[in-house]
Amino acid sequence: MVHWIKKYSLLVVVCCIQSLSNMLFSQESGIGVYDDNGWSIILPSPDSRIIYVSSSEGDDSNNGLSEESPVESIEHGASLLRDGFPDHLLLKAGDSWILEQSLGNFKSGRSVREPMLISYYGGGERPLIKAEKPLVHVRNEHRSHLAFIGLEFYAFKHDPNSPEYVSKNGVSGISFIGSSGENLLIEDCKFNYAQMGAYTTGRGRDGNLKNFNFRRNIAIHSWAGDSYYIHELRTRVQGMYISGVEGILVEENLFDHNGWNEQVDSAGATMYNHNIYMSTQNPGSDKIIVRGNILARASAHGLQLRSGGMVENNLFVQNAINLNVGYHKNTSLPGSKAVVINNVFQEVMLMDSTNSSYPRTASVRGIGEITIPARIENNLFSHCLNEAQFGVDDYQDKWGFGGKLEAKNNIVYKWTDKNDQPREEWPDPERTIASYHQSIGKQASTIGFLREARKRPLKTWWAAYAAQTVNNYLRDGYNMKELKK
Secondary structure, three states, X not given: OHHHXXXXXXXXXXXXXXXXXXOOOEOOOOOOOEOOOOOEOOOOOOOOOEEEEOOOOOOOOOOOOOOOOOEOOHHHHHHOOOOOOOOEEEEEOXXXXXXXXXXXXXXXXXXXXXXXXXXXXXXXXXXXXXEOOOOEEEEOOEOOOEEEEOOEEEOHHHOOOOOOOOOOOOOEOEEEEOOEEEEEEEEOOEEEOOEEOOOOEOOEOOEOEEEEEEEOOEEEOOOOOOOOOXXXXXXXXXXXXXXXXXXXXXXXXXXXXXXXXXXXXXXXXXXXXXXXXXXXXXXXXXXXXXXXXXXXXXXXXXXXXXXXXXXXXXXXXXXXXXXEEOOXXXXXXXXXXXXXXXXXXXXXXXXXXXXXXXXXXXXXXXEEOOOOOEEEEOOEEEOOOOOOOEEEOOOOOOOOOOOOEEEEOOEEEOOOOOOOOOOOOOOOOOOXXXXXXXXXXXXXXXXXXXXXXXXXXXXXXXXXXXXXHHHHHHHHOOOOOOOOO
């Protein structure tokens, strides 16, 4: 079995429920067996059917059962998978396909330990799915035990820089709408101009979607035309949207430049579009973890955490509003709470937009709209590009939505006041992401850092471009140690 894994270089996952917990929040959200490099492990079962797909070497008249006889099309390969079985669909690394039709509601795996897998075989770059439709578009159905690992979704007709650009309509890579089920893993995938279609708006006919795990992915440049002008049918677009999901792990991803596009007049930055939006309707805030992510240059918010949860050791960069906790217009689900610890917020800035009219917001904030009980501790707010209103807002609202706030041991420097003077005990408070990037021999700029981070290859973990590494460098400038939970 080990030889099988080495031969085909397959990224795999064994999905298992863990009950690890800390003071308030479970450590994992439905998945969590990893190798020494932090990648999920999946092994085929004795009765797994493994289908190989290659656009360069395949033929749909082949049986697809070996690397030597792959089928050509993703659609045909998917048709050979069996619903309810731990079958694997492997796309050849380095190959590309134009996906004109979605695989639709697709199929389920057998169990949390035996998921159905779409991944890759061979060496090279991620298999490139040039998407005109979502690869999988589950709508109002029950689908469970699915893993997507090591794929790239590129909305090539939605990229203004592409010679094939024709469409302002947003494209999702994977979407679950009004659907139920459990145990969904997306890992080491790249979403380029394609929204991570976790419209995982649960509450399907058989209940919520449970245990959604989004790990070590790259989600960039999601936008949609007609999102900028104010009217009833305007488009709202995120890097990822999650609602009605019970058990969420969003870990060690890069979200950059989502919700807007400065090259398109109708897609400027607005207050409605974000890197990640989690609605109030995600039950069980103690099972929501957002950890170790880089959340950069969103249209408005780096993270809208309406439902509460654990936000730990993330790096927020050049967002107008970095983090909202709760919602002032309607209540979150009973028992919702939030813990926000060990995060770094850098270079908050006004929305980058083509003009300053509504619905563009002039807010420049660290953490705001705290309307549920929240502990905000050991966070660093530094080097605002524009003058911010606040680091942590003690939110009070006439409708009674203000949450109980415990804020302590946070450092705010050159954020609300660019003339802040450093404390004597701070060895190097002028550290920035640009100086970090220069310290590892790269271009001394924030944008340079983000551009390099987006290049991370398949099954490669660049510790130098991990949120925790950068955060430690920045915290060291203040003698600020990571808080142990």
